[in-house]
Amino acid sequence: xxxxxxxxxxxxxxxxxxxxxxxxxxxxxxxTDWRGRFTGSACAMASPASTEELSRLVRLCASxxxxxxxxxxxxxxxxxxxxxxxxxxxxxSLRRMNTIHEIDVEARxxxxxxxxxxxxxHEAVEDKGLRFPLTLGGKGSATVGGLISTNAGGSQVLRHxxxxxxxxxLEAVLADGQVFSMLTPLKKDNRGFDxxxxxxxxxxxxxxxxxxxxxxxxAVADRVVIxxxxxxxxxxxxxxxHCEDMAGDALEGFExxxxxxxxxxxxxxxxxxxPLAGRHAWHVLIEVVADRTSAxxxxxxxxxxxxxxxxxxxxxxxxxxxxxxxxxAFWLLRESVAPAERERGPAVQHDISVPVxxxxxxxEATGPMIEAEWPGTEAVAFGHLGDGNVHYHVIAPHVADGLxxxxxxxxxxxxxxxxxxxxxxxxxxxxxxxxxLKRDELARLGDPVALSMLRAVKHALDPQGLLNPGKLx
Amino acid sequence: xxxxxxxxxxxxxxxxxxxxxxxxxxxxxxxTDWRGRFTGSACAMASPASTEELSRLVRLCASxxxxxxxxxxxxxxxxxxxxxxxxxxxxxSLRRMNTIHEIDVEARxxxxxxxxxxxxxHEAVEDKGLRFPLTLGGKGSATVGGLISTNAGGSQVLRHxxxxxxxxxLEAVLADGQVFSMLTPLKKDNRGFDxxxxxxxxxxxxxxxxxxxxxxxxAVADRVVIxxxxxxxxxxxxxxxHCEDMAGDALEGFExxxxxxxxxxxxxxxxxxxPLAGRHAWHVLIEVVADRTSAxxxxxxxxxxxxxxxxxxxxxxxxxxxxxxxxxAFWLLRESVAPAERERGPAVQHDISVPVxxxxxxxEATGPMIEAEWPGTEAVAFGHLGDGNVHYHVIAPHVADGLxxxxxxxxxxxxxxxxxxxxxxxxxxxxxxxxxLKRDELARLGDPVALSMLRAVKHALDPQGLLNPGKLx
Numbered sequence: 049x050x051x052x053x054x055x056x057x058x059x060x061x062x063x064x065x066x067x068x069x070x071x072x073x074x075x076x077x078x079x080t081d082w083r084g085r086f087t088g089s090a091c092a093m094a095s096p097a098s099t100e101e102l103s104r105l106v107r108l109c110a111s112x113x114x115x116x117x118x119x120x121x122x123x124x125x126x127x128x129x130x131x132x133x134x135x136x137x138x139x140x141s142l143r144r145m146n147t148i149h150e151i152d153v154e155a156r157x158x159x160x161x162x163x164x165x166x167x168x169x170h171e172a173v174e175d176k177g178l179r180f181p182l183t184l185g186g187k188g189s190a191t192v193g194g195l196i197s198t199n200a201g202g203s204q205v206l207r208h209x210x211x212x213x214x215x216x217x218l219e220a221v222l223a224d225g226q227v228f229s230m231l232t233p234l235k236k237d238n239r240g241f242d243x244x245x246x247x248x249x250x251x252x253x254x255x256x257x258x259x260x261x262x263x264x265x266x267a268v269a270d271r272v273v274i275x276x277x278x279x280x281x282x283x284x285x286x287x288x289x290h291c292e293d294m295a296g297d298a299l300e301g302f303e304x305x306x307x308x309x310x311x312x313x314x315x316x317x318x319x320x321x322x323p324l325a326g327r328h329a330w331h332v333l334i335e336v337v338a339d340r341t342s343a344x345x346x347x348x349x350x351x352x353x354x355x356x357x358x359x360x361x362x363x364x365x366x367x368x369x370x371x372x373x374x375x376x377a378f379w380l381l382r383e384s385v386a387p388a389e390r391e392r393g394p395a396v397q398h399d400i401s402v403p404v405x406x407x408x409x410x411x412e413a414t415g416p417m418i419e420a421e422w423p424g425t426e427a428v429a430f431g432h433l434g435d436g437n438v439h440y441h442v443i444a445p446h447v448a449d450g451l452x453x454x455x456x457x458x459x460x461x462x463x464x465x466x467x468x469x470x471x472x473x474x475x476x477x478x479x480x481x482x483x484x485l486k487r488d489e490l491a492r493l494g495d496p497v498a499l500s501m502l503r504a505v506k507h508a509l510d511p512q513g514l515l516n517p518g519k520l521x
Numbered sequence: 522x523x524x525x526x527x528x529x530x531x532x533x534x535x536x537x538x539x540x541x542x543x544x545x546x547x548x549x550x551x552x553t554d555w556r557g558r559f560t561g562s563a564c565a566m567a568s569p570a571s572t573e574e575l576s577r578l579v580r581l582c583a584s585x586x587x588x589x590x591x592x593x594x595x596x597x598x599x600x601x602x603x604x605x606x607x608x609x610x611x612x613x614s615l616r617r618m619n620t621i622h623e624i625d626v627e628a629r630x631x632x633x634x635x636x637x638x639x640x641x642x643h644e645a646v647e648d649k650g651l652r653f654p655l656t657l658g659g660k661g662s663a664t665v666g667g668l669i670s671t672n673a674g675g676s677q678v679l680r681h682x683x684x685x686x687x688x689x690x691l692e693a694v695l696a697d698g699q700v701f702s703m704l705t706p707l708k709k710d711n712r713g714f715d716x717x718x719x720x721x722x723x724x725x726x727x728x729x730x731x732x733x734x735x736x737x738x739x740a741v742a743d744r745v746v747i748x749x750x751x752x753x754x755x756x757x758x759x760x761x762x763h764c765e766d767m768a769g770d771a772l773e774g775f776e777x778x779x780x781x782x783x784x785x786x787x788x789x790x791x792x793x794x795x796p797l798a799g800r801h802a803w804h805v806l807i808e809v810v811a812d813r814t815s816a817x818x819x820x821x822x823x824x825x826x827x828x829x830x831x832x833x834x835x836x837x838x839x840x841x842x843x844x845x846x847x848x849x850a851f852w853l854l855r856e857s858v859a860p861a862e863r864e865r866g867p868a869v870q871h872d873i874s875v876p877v878x879x880x881x882x883x884x885e886a887t888g889p890m891i892e893a894e895w896p897g898t899e900a901v902a903f904g905h906l907g908d909g910n911v912h913y914h915v916i917a918p919h920v921a922d923g924l925x926x927x928x929x930x931x932x933x934x935x936x937x938x939x940x941x942x943x944x945x946x947x948x949x950x951x952x953x954x955x956x957x958l959k960r961d962e963l964a965r966l967g968d969p970v971a972l973s974m975l976r977a978v979k980h981a982l983d984p985q986g987l988l989n990p991g992k993l994x
Contacts (some may be wrong), residue, residue: 152878154762155876155877198711199714199715205708205709210709222970226973228970228971228974229968230968232876232946233876234874234875234876234909234946234947234948235678235874235877235909235910236674236683236874236908236909236948237950237951238671238672238674238722238948238951238952238953238954238955239948239949239950239963239971240722240724240955240963240971240975240993241718241719241721241723241727241975242672242718242721242722243974243975245714245719246974246978248714248715250713251713266766296812296815297770341766341769401707401708401710402707403705403706403707405625405627405628434708435708436707436709437709473705475707477710477712478707478711479711482711482712490712494712495702495703497695497699497701497702498701498712498713498716501695501716501719501982502713504981505719505981505982507981508977508980509974509977509978520713521713
C-alpha cells in the first residue's frame, strides 16, 4: 500500500532510527497481551522520545489515516494495548518518555513522563521521604501513562482512591496532534469542566497521555496488619464499618477471602502458616498505617480498635502482626490467592463491583446460583471489600479440555455473571478496564444514555476514529 | 411568534399550573443576578417537580428550538443563571426538585434533588451525626444543582476539595431530553472515563443536573481556631506547610488577610476586637477540627503544633480560641472582609488562583505593579492561601463617579490582572465560574487547545446550542 509506505517513510524521517522500527523481531513481543489472550499485528512500532515528536507523528497519522494503538508496559488485563490483526495500525510505545521531571517535596507531587514504570516512580519518591499511594501486581512493568489511561486501582484505593484521585495535572496529544497541556496543577480552577477527566480511564481512545503531575503522600513510618476470622461476609462488612469509624484515614487495606481460598494458598505456599489456629468461613486482612506524626500511637490504637471489635462480637478470632516480617507474610497470603487459584485448574475470572454495602448480599446470592446452574463449578470471591470490588472466579468442574470449557460454559457463565452484576447496579469492570475483552459486553449491558454520551464525545474528539480503534466502544 | 406560543401551550399542558408561569411579577425577581450586574428576560419560567417532567420539557424545547437557562438559588457570582435580553429563553427553576431522598448513615452519603438548599442539607445530615463538608456565604439560597454545575468551593476546600470531590453519583437531563442516571455510587468503575465529570463545573451547558449523591463525613466534635500574625505572605506559606505536616487531615482552614483588611473589618464591626495586641503585615486564621475519635487530643496537638512553630520562628504572635464563641468570633472577622472592603468604596474584584506555592510571590509582585500603573488604587489580597486561591480586590482612588471608574479604569485593571494571572499559569476563575461575566476573557486568554476541546464536547452533547447559551463558551 503506497499510503502506508509514504507514511512510514515520513515517520522514519521524522522520528529517526531509534524512534521507528519495522523489525518483526523487535515488534513481536509487544503484539500479544500479557495474559496471552489477544495477538495482533502492526505496520511498525514507533517510540517517540518527546511530546513534540509524538505530536508530529500523530499529525502524520491523521493525514494518512493510520490508526494508533498506544502502549505502556503491556501489562493490561483486557487487551487494551494490543492492535487488531489487520496490520494497519501503528503500535505506539510510550516507554522512551520515561523521565521524572520534578519531585516537589514541599508541594508533595511529582511530574513525570508517561513511560515511567510504577516501581521506578515508587523508588524515586521514597528517596525523598514520600510515597506514591498506588500499587499493584504489575508494578515492575506498568507505566504512568497506562495507569492513567486505565484509571488503575490496586490495594490502596480504600484510602487513596484510584488513579483518577491522584492525577493533579496532565499532558496529552489529541487525535489531530494538538497538545493538551495542563501539567501545572491548580487546586482551584473553574474554567469549565475538568477536561483532564476525559483522558483518565478512556483507554487511549480520546487522546494519548504523555506526562502527568501526580499527588504524593508522606512515607509510611509504621504499619500494623491484622488477620481476622469471621463467620460471614456480612460480618466482614460490619467489621469494616467499625474499623473505618475507629481508624479513619489510617485504614489503608481491607481484603477478604473465604476459607477455601486460604486453603488453596497454603497448598500453593508450602512454607506459609495459617495466621489463625481455627477455620473460619471468611478471612480478613486489615492494614492500618501511620506516618511519622502518628506512628507513636499506632499499635495502641489498633489494639483498642480490635478490643472493641471483640467486645462487640464482630469477629471470631484475630491476630496482629508483631513485626514487619509478619506483616509481609500476611500480605503474601493475600497476594498468592490469584496464583493459588490458577493451580486449581481452569476457571473464568470476573473483575466486578457493586455498591459497597451490597457486596455481601451479592456474593451470598449469586455464588450458589452459578454453582446450581453449572453443576460441579465452584464460585470463589475475594478481594477489596472496602471498595465493593471483588474478584469473582468460577472454577470448572473436572473436565477433559479446560480451554474448550472456557470457550463454552465459561463464556456462558461470564455472560450470566455480567447480567447479575448489571441487575445489582454494579460494573462489569471494576478496575481492569474494558479493552477488547469486554467491549461487546459493555455494548450489550451498558446504559444506553451513557454509551451514547461516550460515543458522542469520542466522535467529537477523534472524528476519524484513529485512536486505539476497537477498544472500549 | 407562533412557535413560542405553541411551545408554551404544550409546556403548560405538560407541566400543569404550578409547573409553568408567564406572570411577569413572579418571574421578574429571577431575571437579575444576585450581584445586580446582569438582567435578562424570558418567555416563561418553568418549575418542573420531577426528572420525568423536566425530561419531557427538554424534549419539547429541543423540538421547538427553545433555549433553556437553568437556575438554582440565583446566588451565583458570574451571571451564569441569568438569561440574555432576547426574551427567547425559558427560565428553568430547579427549586421544586428539593427532596432529600435518602441519608445513608453507614455509607456516609446523601441522595437529594438538585433544588435542595445547602443550609437545608447541612441541617438534615447534622441530625444524623454527619456533615456535608462544603459551605459558603450563599448557603441559605445556593442549591445542590447550582453548586455542582459551578463546582463550588468555599472555606473547607483545603481538606475536603471542591464540589467535584464530593459528588459520588449524578442524575441529569441531557440536551435531547434523555436522562443520564448514575446516582448509585460505585467506588470502582472502569467502564470508560467518568462521564459525570462532564456535568460538574460546566455551568448547565452540557446537561441539567437533577439529583446527586453526595459524600458525607463524620460531624465535627470539636475545633480549635488559631489566629496568627506574620511578617509576610511567604511566612504564611511556610507556616501552612508546617501545619499540614503536623495536623495532616485535621487542618480544615488556612485563610490569610493583610493588616489593612483587618483594620477595615474592625471599622466595619464596631463590637469586634483584634485577636492580637500588635500589628502584623499578614494575619492568618487556622482551623483544626476533630471528630469524636480524635477530639480528646485536639487541643494538645494544636498546642504542640504552635509551640514548634514558635520555636522555628514561623510567626510573630498567635492566639488560640478558648471556646466555641471565640472560634466563631475569629471566623466572623474573616467573613466580614468582603462587606468591610465594600464599605471602603468602589473597587474591582478578582477571583483568581495560581499554583499554591507561587501565591506569595504573585501577590508581592503584582500588587505594587497595579498600584503603580493606576496611581491611587490599593490592591488587597485575602482568602484561601491553602488552595492558591486569593480574592484580589483593587480599590479605586478617590473618584467622583465610582460606576464610571469601574467601567473604564476598573475594566482595564481586570484585564491586566487576568493577563498577569495567565502569565503566572493561573486561572481567571478559581471558584466563581465563568458565566457571562468572564466569558469573553476566557475566550481571550484560555488555552486554545482546551477551548477547542470544550467547544467540541459542547457541540457533541448539545448540537442545537440550547443549554444555557452565552455562558462559559
